[in-house]
Amino acid sequence: xxxxxxxxxxxxxxxxxxxxxxxxxxxxxxxxxxxxxAVRGQIWLGTSDxxxxxxxxxxxxxxxxxIAPELRPHDSRIVRVSxxxxxxxxxxxxxxxxxxxxxxxSLNPGQLRNTLAHxxxxxxxxxxxxxxxxxxxxxxxxxxxxxFELLP
Amino acid sequence: MSTxxxxxxxxxxxxxxxxxxxxxxxxxxxxxxxxxIRERVEGKTMTQVxxxxxxxxxxDLLERVPRACIGFAGTSGAQSQPCTLRWQxxxxxxxxxxxxxxxxxxxxxxxxxxxxxxxxxxxRACYIRGQLVTSEQQxxxxxxxxxxxxxxxxxxxxxxxxxxxxxxG
Numbered sequence: 001x002x003x004x005x006x007x008x009x010x011x012x013x014x015x016x017x018x019x020x021x022x023x024x025x026x027x028x029x030x031x032x033x034x035x036x037x038a039v040r041g042q043i044w045l046g047t048s049d050x051x052x053x054x055x056x057x058x059x060x061x062x063x064x065x066x067i068a069p070e071l072r073p074h075d076s077r078i079v080r081v082s083x084x085x086x087x088x089x090x091x092x093x094x095x096x097x098x099x100x101x102x103x104x105x106s107l108n109p110g111q112l113r114n115t116l117a118h119x120x121x122x123x124x125x126x127x128x129x130x131x132x133x134x135x136x137x138x139x140x141x142x143x144x145x146x147x148f149e150l151l152p
Numbered sequence: 153m154s155t156x157x158x159x160x161x162x163x164x165x166x167x168x169x170x171x172x173x174x175x176x177x178x179x180x181x182x183x184x185x186x187x188x189i190r191e192r193v194e195g196k197t198m199t200q201v202x203x204x205x206x207x208x209x210x211x212d213l214l215e216r217v218p219r220a221c222i223g224f225a226g227t228s229g230a231q232s233q234p235c236t237l238r239w240q241x242x243x244x245x246x247x248x249x250x251x252x253x254x255x256x257x258x259x260x261x262x263x264x265x266x267x268x269x270x271x272x273x274x275x276r277a278c279y280i281r282g283q284l285v286t287s288e289q290q291x292x293x294x295x296x297x298x299x300x301x302x303x304x305x306x307x308x309x310x311x312x313x314x315x316x317x318x319x320x321g
Contacts (some may be wrong), residue, residue: 016270021223031223031232031265033277053308062229066221070270078234114271121273128201142252148251151234 001148006146011079012038013067016105018045020141021064022085030056034141036067037100043067043081043143044097049089056142057085065143077152083145093140118141123146191281198319203309208279210308214239218268222246224256237266238290244280244301245290255297257288264301273312281305 001008018036023029032053034045047053056062065081088094089101111115115122220237223230231254236247246264248255256262262284267277282303290298 017267017275019221019223019232019265019267021230021287023230027225028261029223029225029230031221033265044161056230060229064223064226064230064232066234067231068165068219080232083227108271111271114273118273118312121312121314124201125272125311125315128203128314131201135255149262152249 001150003112005148005150007077007150008079010067011075011077012043012067014071014075015067015079017068018043019066019079020045020053020085021066022053023060023062024056024084025059027060035101035105036065037097037104039096039100039142041145043145044058044085044093046101046145047139047141048132048136049087049139050132052137053141054139057087061085063143070080077150078115080149080151081143081145082147082149083143085141085143088140088142089137093142094138098142103132130131175297196293199316200319201314202317203311205308205310205313207278207306207308209313210276210310213266213268213276213278213308214244217266220246220264222248222256222262222284224253224260224262235264236296237264243289244282244303245287246284246299246301247290247296248299250292250295250297256284256299258284258286258299260284262301275300276308276310276312278306278308 016035019031019033021029021031030052034047034053036045039117061084063083063085066083067079068144069075069077089095157266184312198276214237217237221234223232233248233252233254238245238247244264259285262282264280264282265277267275269275278303279302282305284299284301286299287300289300292298
């Protein structure tokens with residue numbers, strides 16, 4: 001199945017949390033839910049360079065990503081994307097990713113309502129992100145797809 | 153050697169400094185300044201913001217199972233697989249479609265992720281690392297292969313429950 005399949009594209013478009021499976025150098029698995037965006041035919045997941053997912057991608061770039069159409073909760077189909085990942089910390093990738101997620105997440109009415117409903121946690125969220133920034137820099141896990149599968 | 157909250161160390165005076173008074177004075181002043189800084193730091197409670205919650209607070213995820221998937225080492229790299237979870241009597245039973253491209257091997261290490269949420273403060277999850285063994289309690293069918301996940305490590309998080317904890321330093 002190709003990435004330009006309309007069903008695959010629709011599911012990726014309606015998805016909001018990608019779950020990326022990675023392996024350590026010793027083949028210990030991990031699976032991490034991360035916000036993502038489809039950028040230039042790739043799947044980009046935004047995280048920090050100190051995280052386990054990034055460390056494992058650097059150890060073994062072969063990853064597997066599940067995307068479900070969360071915006072259509074009654075649709076149980078899932079797309080699995082298998083491919084090669086790299087960890088990008090360049091400014092160009094960061095800017096491009098931030099632009100995509102701003103449109104996809106931050107400026108979304110649902111996200112704004114969610115933030116207002118949890119206004120009492122905004123300060124803690126800011127500190128949480130500052131803690132993360134203190135440990136390292138923003139990192140994009142860029143997945144170049146090799147195979148798309150539509151799972152029932 | 154003493155360890156600070158920030159991981160700096162205050163060294164005892166080396167033998168040379170102990171024998172030559174001028175260096176002792178300089179080092180003493182240095183140590184005094186460092187002590188003052190240390191006291192000011194340790195006088196203030198250092199906290200950290202965490203998303204982690206006790207697993208008991210996320211029991212509903214294991215009961216409702218909004219989304220569940222496993223990750224494991226496949227023949228061509230990391231493999232992710234949606235799965236069915238039955239959590240019964242504190243035991244984890246994982247069902248995988250029998251026609252899945254790749255099935256975990258009996259005894260293989262896997263991680264199970266049960267999560268929900270789209271918007272930031274709704275994001276919650278249970279994450280269990282363990283060993284997958286063929287289930288004797290749940291009979292596999294022609295459609296589903298059942299395993300039991302023997303947990304080794306379990307964590308849970310909830311961004312809607314961000315809170316401060318004392319920094320372990």
